[in-house]
Amino acid sequence: MSPLTDILKSRIAEDGPISLHDYMTLALSHPRYGYYTAAEPFGPEGDFLTAPEASQMFGELIGLWAIDVWMKLGSPETFLLIEMGPGNGTLMSDALRSARLMPGFLKAADIRLIEMSPRLQKKQAALLGGYHVKWHTSLADLPEVPIILIANEFFDALPIHQYVRTGTKWHERCVTHDGSDFKFTLSLDSVDVGPAPDSAEGDILESCPMGETLIADISGRLRTSSGAALIIDYGPAEKIMGDSFQAVRKHRHAAPLSHPGEQDLTAHVKFATLKRIAEAHGIEVHGPTPQGLFLERLGIEARHHLLRQKADEAQRKALDAQLRRLTSAAEMGTLFKAMAFAHNMPTPPEGFGN
Ligand SMILES: C[S@@+](CC[C@H](N)C(=O)[O-])C[C@H]1O[C@@H](n2cnc3c(N)ncnc32)[C@H](O)[C@@H]1O
Numbered sequence: 287m288s289p290l291t292d293i294l295k296s297r298i299a300e301d302g303p304i305s306l307h308d309y310m311t312l313a314l315s316h317p318r319y320g321y322y323t324a325a326e327p328f329g330p331e332g333d334f335l336t337a338p339e340a341s342q343m344f345g346e347l348i349g350l351w352a353i354d355v356w357m358k359l360g361s362p363e364t365f366l367l368i369e370m371g372p373g374n375g376t377l378m379s380d381a382l383r384s385a386r387l388m389p390g391f392l393k394a395a396d397i398r399l400i401e402m403s404p405r406l407q408k409k410q411a412a413l414l415g416g417y418h419v420k421w422h423t424s425l426a427d428l429p430e431v432p433i434i435l436i437a438n439e440f441f442d443a444l445p446i447h448q449y450v451r452t453g454t455k456w457h458e459r460c461v462t463h464d465g466s467d468f469k470f471t472l473s474l475d476s477v478d479v480g481p482a483p484d485s486a487e488g489d490i491l492e493s494c495p496m497g498e499t500l501i502a503d504i505s506g507r508l509r510t511s512s513g514a515a516l517i518i519d520y521g522p523a524e525k526i527m528g529d530s531f532q533a534v535r536k537h538r539h540a541a542p543l544s545h546p547g548e549q550d551l552t553a554h555v556k557f558a559t560l561k562r563i564a565e566a567h568g569i570e571v572h573g574p575t576p577q578g579l580f581l582e583r584l585g586i587e588a589r590h591h592l593l594r595q596k597a598d599e600a601q602r603k604a605l606d607a608q609l610r611r612l613t614s615a616a617e618m619g620t621l622f623k624a625m626a627f628a629h630n631m632p633t634p635p636e637g638f639g640n
Pocket residue numbers: 315322328336337338339370371372373374377400401402403406423437438439440443444
């Protein structure tokens with residue numbers, strides 16, 4: 287059992303129930319025992335497999351997407367190539383390998399990784415050893431040059447609030463401890479959730495303040511410096527009511543409040559909310575487009591075909607499985623979606639069918 291269990295229990299004993307938002311924040315990013323600080327999340331031995339960990343084709347195509355954006359921006363001599371939440375660094379490593387096709391892009395790219403976990407920063411440094419990379423924990427204080435920003439499965443890892451409709455009011459969903467387990471409870475006071483969509487008794491409304499602030503910050507940066515941002519994550523295209531808070535451990539869904547710090551916690555990304563925020567800043571928004579369709583438009587089938595030609599029988603089977611995993615509706619193809627935010631680009635970024 288992680289020491290985080292006792293830390294959370296003491297906090298609840300002293301202060302009373304904590305919001306789901308604060309529970310998620312501590313469980314994921316406690317400086318010593320948080321999931322991303324201490325655990326080994328990725329790959330077959332870890333808890334889940336992200337798209338770049340599933341196949342090199344994913345990062346390679348994102349690299350080509352970024353080259354296309356850079357060319358549409360007029361091939362600036364310097365730009366920031368930013369990745370938020372790079373995990374093991376696999377996406378960036380694959381993207382930079384495919385970008386060798388375009389030496390001018392690599393020369394112009396000032397690579398910045400936004401990563402809160404010192405342990406993951408070390409892994410990223412080891413994988414990206416051949417490149418000059420700088421790390422940050424936020425988007426503040428970056429130089430004012432055009433940006434190309436990538437975030438894969440980053441926004442789903444940010445803490446959310448949940449509000450439950452009880453009668454005509456909304457109460458925040460909180461976490462308490464009953465002596466043996468963590469349990470959900472509701473705040474005593476009601477909360478003003480602003481204009482909520484149509485709802486019924488017991489409905490759950492979610493919000494992700496950090497994600498919303500980040501999109502506002504990214505939009506502000508795009509306005510002043512131009513460029514594009516690509517977010518790939520999972521969630522519905524339109525905002526809906528419902529409980530999307532979930533835990534994954536050893537590749538299986540787990541009880542969301544068990545083993546804090548030892549299992550991944552996520553919630554659906556509210557693409558419609560992010561789109562509304564960016565558009566309010568005067569930013570062009572493309573998508574959300576299902577990941578499968580987005581990758582097909584970027585040429586995943588041609589890349590798969592090329593890799594297959596050089597592969598033996600076992601490798602071919604693996605490549606076929608990777609293609610299915612990334613694109614089929616039964617796997618990541620539909621639930622995961624791509625959305626791009628752009629400013630000052632004469633033509634839209636690739637992959638959105640414009
Ligand atoms: C689900 S992982 C995704 C990893 C990677 N993008 C991939 O697709 O394999 C989330 C990543 O975001 C990082 N992260 C989560 N919250 C963060 C925050 N508030 N600031 C910076 N990094 C954060 C985690 O440490 C981890 O690297």
